[in-house]
Amino acid sequence: MKIAVCVKHVVDETELKVDPGGNPQLKGAATKMSAFDKNAVEEALRLKAARQGEVVIVTVGTPEAKKTMKEALAMGADRGVLVSADPMAMDARRTAELLAAALKKGGPYDMVLCSEGSSDMYSGLVPPMVGEILGLPYVGYARKIEVSGQAAKVERALEDSVELVEAPTPLVVSVVSEINEPRYPTLIQIMQAGKKPMEELSPDALIPDAPKSASLVRGMKAQAMARKRVVFEGPPEETAKKLVEALAAEGVLPR
Amino acid sequence: MSVKVWAFSESPSVANEVASSASSIAKAAGGSFVVVGLDDCGPLLAGDEKVVLKSDAPLSTSPEATADALARFAKEANPDIVLVGSTRDGKEIASRTAVKLGRPCVSEVFGAFLADGMLQGKRNVFAGKLVAEVALPLPCVVALKVGTTSALPASAVKAEEKAMGPLPSRTKLVEMREKQKGTVDLKGAKLIVAAGRGVKKKEDLALVSELASALGGAVGCSRPLSADMGWLPEEHHIGLTGVTVHPDLYIAVGISGQLQHVAGIKDSKVIAAVNTDKSAPMFEFSDYGVVGDLYAVLPAMLKEIKARRQ
Numbered sequence: 347m348k349i350a351v352c353v354k355h356v357v358d359e360t361e362l363k364v365d366p367g368g369n370p371q372l373k374g375a376a377t378k379m380s381a382f383d384k385n386a387v388e389e390a391l392r393l394k395a396a397r398q399g400e401v402v403i404v405t406v407g408t409p410e411a412k413k414t415m416k417e418a419l420a421m422g423a424d425r426g427v428l429v430s431a432d433p434m435a436m437d438a439r440r441t442a443e444l445l446a447a448a449l450k451k452g453g454p455y456d457m458v459l460c461s462e463g464s465s466d467m468y469s470g471l472v473p474p475m476v477g478e479i480l481g482l483p484y485v486g487y488a489r490k491i492e493v494s495g496q497a498a499k500v501e502r503a504l505e506d507s508v509e510l511v512e513a514p515t516p517l518v519v520s521v522v523s524e525i526n527e528p529r530y531p532t533l534i535q536i537m538q539a540g541k542k543p544m545e546e547l548s549p550d551a552l553i554p555d556a557p558k559s560a561s562l563v564r565g566m567k568a569q570a571m572a573r574k575r576v577v578f579e580g581p582p583e584e585t586a587k588k589l590v591e592a593l594a595a596e597g598v599l600p601r
Numbered sequence: 602m603s604v605k606v607w608a609f610s611e612s613p614s615v616a617n618e619v620a621s622s623a624s625s626i627a628k629a630a631g632g633s634f635v636v637v638g639l640d641d642c643g644p645l646l647a648g649d650e651k652v653v654l655k656s657d658a659p660l661s662t663s664p665e666a667t668a669d670a671l672a673r674f675a676k677e678a679n680p681d682i683v684l685v686g687s688t689r690d691g692k693e694i695a696s697r698t699a700v701k702l703g704r705p706c707v708s709e710v711f712g713a714f715l716a717d718g719m720l721q722g723k724r725n726v727f728a729g730k731l732v733a734e735v736a737l738p739l740p741c742v743v744a745l746k747v748g749t750t751s752a753l754p755a756s757a758v759k760a761e762e763k764a765m766g767p768l769p770s771r772t773k774l775v776e777m778r779e780k781q782k783g784t785v786d787l788k789g790a791k792l793i794v795a796a797g798r799g800v801k802k803k804e805d806l807a808l809v810s811e812l813a814s815a816l817g818g819a820v821g822c823s824r825p826l827s828a829d830m831g832w833l834p835e836e837h838h839i840g841l842t843g844v845t846v847h848p849d850l851y852i853a854v855g856i857s858g859q860l861q862h863v864a865g866i867k868d869s870k871v872i873a874a875v876n877t878d879k880s881a882p883m884f885e886f887s888d889y890g891v892v893g894d895l896y897a898v899l900p901a902m903l904k905e906i907k908a909r910r911q
Contacts, residue, residue, distance in 0.1 A: 357727070359727040359728045359730055359860055360859075362727055362731075364731075370727070370731055437705055439705065462842075465728065466727055468726065468728075470689075470692045470708055470709075471706060471744075474664075475696045475706075477697075478668075483771040484664075484693060484772075485772055486689060502689075503835070504690065507778060508777070508780060509774060509777050510775045510777075511773060511774050511775060512772070512775055513772040524828040562705055562736060562737055563726075563733045564733075564735065564736050565734050566726060566727075566732065566733045566734075568730065568731055569730065569731065573872060573885070573888050574887075574888040575885065575888070576889050576890070577879075577884055577889075578889070578890065578891050582893050582894070582897035582900075585892070585898060586891065586898050586904075586905050588891075589875075589902065590906055593850060593873060593889065598792070598850035599850070600817050
């Protein structure tokens, strides 16, 4: 079974600093593999373990994205494909087009795995777009995947229901984080990851004469979160009393 | 400029919200709006014009077939803006439709309006730490964040039926289980007490629900408690991938304050937190905090609340 996993190298939202004017300091910010992508990599490795095959990591990113690529390779993926372009400078459709072109070039794959959304933009558009561009079925928000023969049985976690759907391979699947617990690579795996093959592709070679694409984002500002941040410390009876009094003074306690 | 706006959602409860945004965008631009629905999703309530898409098989069980129907109809009627509810299935429908039509697409948009010939709006990014302003040239497809506009009242307009012919779907729905439904509606709750990892055992949730009921509020939780532990049904999960709430008072009990959780509570009027860890990020996002063990603080709060009533 040949499985591709689409991952994204992102700015770490927990480390992202904002200046007093509310502007994010994206340059030089700490980066990481998008949070739920690890679940997608883990699921690919799990499926491979049961059926043999190959796990290929595909990403659209700047040279820095190699960090995320190496992490996925250290987890156990076999090789990587990096499309050298900045996803922040394009819209979801162009990212999906580039991923689809890279998947077509290196395919055919039996399954393309993604996470439900990236931890920076959280659009959730790229996985179904990849499905649409490649003419493949897409099953989103998977919390359990079983493959038998040429078919996948997937449990989908929706807002108010859980669906069990069947779709033929090849297909695109996005996963939610509760599907598994991503493994931590060992030191030896981390050291060996650098030796695994990593192919770099130019976007112009993948899609020649592509029309210009630009980000649809005009700007980003910090959320105004002006909270009072009054903190009470001391014995529970005292702090509880102070808290209840404060909340009553705010007029938010029922009378 | 006269624009044609479509409002669509495969979810009947979301459809009227999308209709409300479509209506205000169309009205401001002197245009018209059409509410588009699916034949097996129940009657459309709102809309100046209503169109119901029909196929040989029920469309609502397949986002793939639904997108096919929507895109085919859009090619015929050529709406400037297609608004879709940004549900989980809605994002697939919007994505596929946008690619089929060759249009730009953005999801989870709120506060959408039309200016300078662009559909503009905002969306939360970086787990809600930042707000991005987006602008899409027309024609476009935009998935609107659920729960950000009030529903449009029902209209007496009769829906027109539109037969789309056979629309094959490769994904087959085998089984659907409704998630366990509680009695609470967190989206509309005025007061919420939410539990996090600081609660050590499932049985100890009783402490949290006792406080909630003493205050006439609802019980919520952070993601680990519903998704990983399964202590509470998914509908109690507040945060980026769960429910967005806006109560008058939000009390976070034993919640560390991950950005993904805070993303769902931003619009609360007053936020209070109880946590043993003084450096928990939750205190940064709170108006009032108590550093202490919830197993001691909650009973003391209950006692205090009861004493005040007498």
